Amino acid sequence: MTTSTYQLWGWGRSEGDEPKQAELEQLAPLVRDHLGLPLQGPEQPAPLAELPADRVSTRLPAPLTGIASSAPIDRAAHSIGRSYRDIVRGIRGRLEAVVDCVLRPTDESQIAAVLDWCSDARVAVIPYSGGTSVVGGVEPRVDDEWTGVVSLDLGAMTGVAEVDALSRAARVRAGTAGPALEEQLKAHGLTARFYPQSFERSTVGGWVATRAAGHFASRITHIDDLVESVRAVTPTGVWESRRLPGSGAGPSPDRMLLGSEGSLGVVTEAWLRVQPRPTTRWAATLAAPSFDVGARAVRALMHDGLMPATCRLIDAQESRVTGTLSTGQAALVLGFESYGAPIAELSARALELCRDIGLEVLEAGERGGAGEAWRSSFVRAPYTREQLILLGVLVETFETAITWDRFDSFVASVTEAATAALHRVCGAGTVTCRLTHVYPDGAAPYFTVMAPARRGSELAQWDEVKSAASDAVLAGGGTITHHHAVGRDHDPWYVEQRPAPFAAALRAAKAALDPAGILNPGVVATG
Ligand SMILES: Cc1cc2nc3c(=O)[nH]c(=O)nc-3n(C[C@H](O)[C@H](O)[C@H](O)COP(=O)(O)OP(=O)(O)OC[C@H]3O[C@@H](n4cnc5c(N)ncnc54)[C@H](O)[C@@H]3O)c2cc1C
Secondary structure, rough: OOOOOHHHHHHOOHHOOOOOOHHHHHHHHHHHHHHHHOOOOOOOOOOOOOOOOOHHHHOOOHHHHEEEEEOHHHHHHHHOOOHHHHHHHHHHHOOOOOOOEEOOOOOHHHHHHHHHHHHHHHHHEEEEEEEEOOOOOOOOOOOOOOOOEEEEHHHHOOOOOEEOOOOOOOEEEEEEEEEHHHHHHOOOOEOOOOOOOOOOEEEEHHHHHHEEEEOOOOOEEEHOOHHHEEEEOOOOOEEEOOOOOOOOOOOOHHHHHHOOOOOOOOOEEEEEEEEEOOOEEEEEEEEOOOHHHHHHHHHHHHOOOOOOOEEEEEEEHHHOOOOOOOOOEEEEEEEEEEOOHHHHHHHHHHHHHHHHOOOOEEEEEOHHHHHHHHHHHHHHHHHHHHHHHOOEEEEEEEEEOEEHHHHHHHHHHHHHHHHHHHHHOOOOOOEEEEEEEOOOOEEEEEEEEEEEEOOOHHHHHHHHHHHHHHHHHHHHOOOOOOOOOOOOHHHHHHHOOOOOHHHHHHHHHHHHHHOOEEEOOOOOOOO
């Protein structure tokens, strides 16, 4: 019998992916030399502490007992996502709140039965798909009024159910994770072309519920752009929108579910717009004398209507750490893709614009070394992060979006506030920035924080830094999240950000769809 808790906090799917002591010992000097952080010995993950009693399983009606699991590791693994706070708590084997049991429906009638029974029994229901939430979205932090909390895991409802090649759309079940989606679409010569960094584990249902964003920088950024229609089971019935390429018929039913984070209904499937696989790819890496100058080039590209598929502006420090560029300059990784239309003119024009603004072209054409270094560090990041955490590094990210008119001062003030908090709380540390998504009217800055963690106090340390950063984001006019969702962690700032009449409308919608208020209490529509 295994004693590993890796499935609780790790990114890999098998215990073989768990960081080995020897690997950590090898990485430790790099943390000191490359990141400039003090050395801390590798931490040995603790066994899972005893969990509170399961209050639900024995009360479940017979048809639902067959889909229930109350195995301790299963309960624990469904009670956290994959934020820094989650990983630290998972490594320590100590969670403050744990779901009573996990229910794995195989069809919509079982979901409806769960919602019915939970409404009557005063049991809260937290929809769960890939469990990659970084904002406390799947965590059972709920009031005492509930007689229990269950995690409703959509993992048994997976796969591409139907492809409409003529309209280029696919009906996909909610529990389908990125790799399975792409593999099944590939058989039809198609792709969803939607790659969040959590692609390996996150799912279509989770993407719709959180308004996730893929790694392409412009044009199609959020899952919203791909959603043709959504089907969800709510406590008061099935909500299914019509498949349409566009519609001006009143407020959009899809928009209402997009970003509802499990508080209005359980998404069971969505029709997604898909496309042929790209046949031509072009990539370039450029050096910018500063992040601000790089941002000016990005703005010019967008204002010129070029809309590159990849447009990652990475500040000098992050460029060095990721191995993209070690010259002390900011890096701009650009890319165009096409499945037919020529891109030579677009790419030539992009380089010309960037050169005019003062950027230097380091490589262009087929994918080159620097761009590859960045891409490989992007894909490996979740694995590297858990190794760093085991070595005592506080490492987390936060992200936002802002219009160009406030961009420069915004990035400066948020960086300053986060750095000051980091130095106050951790005594040292760095805050780096890159642009993940770019628009004609603004951009989405994404900040990475690294600092020496004080073992045992990490959560309090991060909470203080995150709070200072979030205050600065709202004060500067940004959004509390561009794509990481609201969850429980962002709720105080989300409540401040949204208009009060809109909050009242959301609460009314929640009351109509979920009269007992069982669905993900404390998230988005409930505050
Ligand atoms: C390393 C890492 C990288 C990440 N990179 C990105 C990124 O590039 N872009 C991005 O947008 N996000 C990113 N995220 C955040 C996260 O992956 C997204 O929020 C993702 O959409 C969550 O999908 P999931 O399937 O894991 O959902 P879960 O974590 O299971 O759930 C997320 C929320 O949605 C609700 N929910 C889940 N499934 C359903 C459903 N079927 N019906 C109704 N509600 C549901 C849950 O209750 C919860 O509130 C990243 C996270 C990590 C850890």
